[in-house]
Amino acid sequence: MTSGKSVPADVAFVQSALGKVLATVRAEGSASHRSIADYLMRNPMRGTALKIEEMADGCQVSTATISRFARDIGFASYGAMRSALAETLHTAMQPVEKLRTSIARRKEALSPGETSMEYARVNLAAAQDANSQQVLDMVARQISGARTVYVLGMGMSSSLAAMLALHLQPFCQHVVEMAGPGGAEVAAGHLVHIGRGDVLVALSFPRYSADTMRFAQFARDHKARVVAITDVPSAPMVALADQVLYASSAHGVLPSSGVATVAVIEALVVSLMVSSKANVKKAARLTEVIGEYLVNV
Template sequence: MTSNEEIKDTILKNYEDLPSNQKRIAECILENFNRVPFLSVRELSLISQSSVASVVRFSKRIGFDGYSEFREKIAGSLQKQINNTEFFALFDGKAMSNDTLKSVAATDIKNINDTLSSVNRNTFNKAVTAILRANHVYTAGLGISYLLSEILSYQLTQVGVKSSNFRRNSLLFLEQALFLGKNDLIIVFSFPPYSKETINLAKFCKDRKVRVIAVTDKQSAPASFFAGYVLEVKSKNMLYTNSFAAISVLINAIVTEIAVRNKAEVKQFYEEVETITQE
């Protein structure tokens, strides 16, 4: 059975070559992926502001006989995902409106639940493998994403991965990216309102054959179309900013997975650090 991640990957890989009307369809499907099994071809055409014929042509362009087969494949992949998903228990919603602490915690728990469901484990493992194989790992982001990218870069160094964070200084992101080689890798953090500088950085690196991992809130986020691996993390917040609870879980999971795979190297690294600090 085709997985939802494989379907999304197929859409993303074909996105750049699609005509503008089919790009709208692709974006609409990625943003409403769980709804597609319940949408007729006409309903999807209305939502995506395209024609029925364009939806059918799009389905064929990405490898299906038509929209019916495309919709059935998504329905089957979602059913499989639902059967295999594990969730944390949410707080009881009663009387929560008068308890800000519980309300915020419930929102963040939902973000973590949704992230557990949206992050494909195969993609996660491949992303970690790419990090381990890179000569040097760079991280980048702006606003709250800058802080998150800095945390990831720091934690990567703590498990023996050569890592640096792009900084906002006299050099623009694209100028700093000129120093990246084809065997390097960059992890971009991109959340609403999606900094144009971060998106341009991801595109620039992809064009230069530098591997890109995007940590963002949805498969149709701008940076996703320039990334080899997309780690979808939910960041909904009660305020106008992005919550970073689920993002922190993902960062911790990446670093932990690296430590598990490289126990000997990590042990040696900490032994050397301890020796240095005792001198």
């Protein structure tokens, strides 16, 4: 984590030692342990308050399984695990609380437009902290090597998906922008031929579209890789994705802000463009093709 930048509490929790342990168990543990780890990663705040019987009910396992889970990840008891969860969350929430206090203090002095700009600044900083160049390069390689790249965004995310698809088209073998005037029905039609060797890039932000989750599950069932671009580690798309890029979308008025998403899209595309000499040649060829349509000034 880079000092001096604000990171969303959900991201900070996942990056913590306990968060990493839970992420490993969710990926590699037994079915019951994966269920518990997933529940805690999605509901860390709730996990600090639940009795063991309530936790067992929420995870649909026995209390004995909850106790065994706590011991297996290094705690003497369920109570000790719950205390560690609370301590980790407290540490993760500190920068968020500072941000909220700062915005609250400045609220009366800032106009609505200035406040919106402040949210944009914070979201951009959080996105920069949350996405390493290593992850960007990994996603870029998967996309550039795909047989077909499917790009999906429903509702307010559709315009962002269109932007990503437009940027990718010159550098990928085949790009399909799934969203269209027909909505989910058109998207489903595009997805019929998805399979092994393909990549689905799904953009999912509040308000989250249930159709996006269903299409991502369909892609996984048919052996395609799924890349999610979403706002926080607790977002529903995370569990369905092979790789995740985070774009914080917090806003005081709008359901979600797209500023950081545009930045992440551009960072991903640039990472892909400079990943090989072949892409440099493709960029030059694109310039030649569209050159006669541009206005010379």
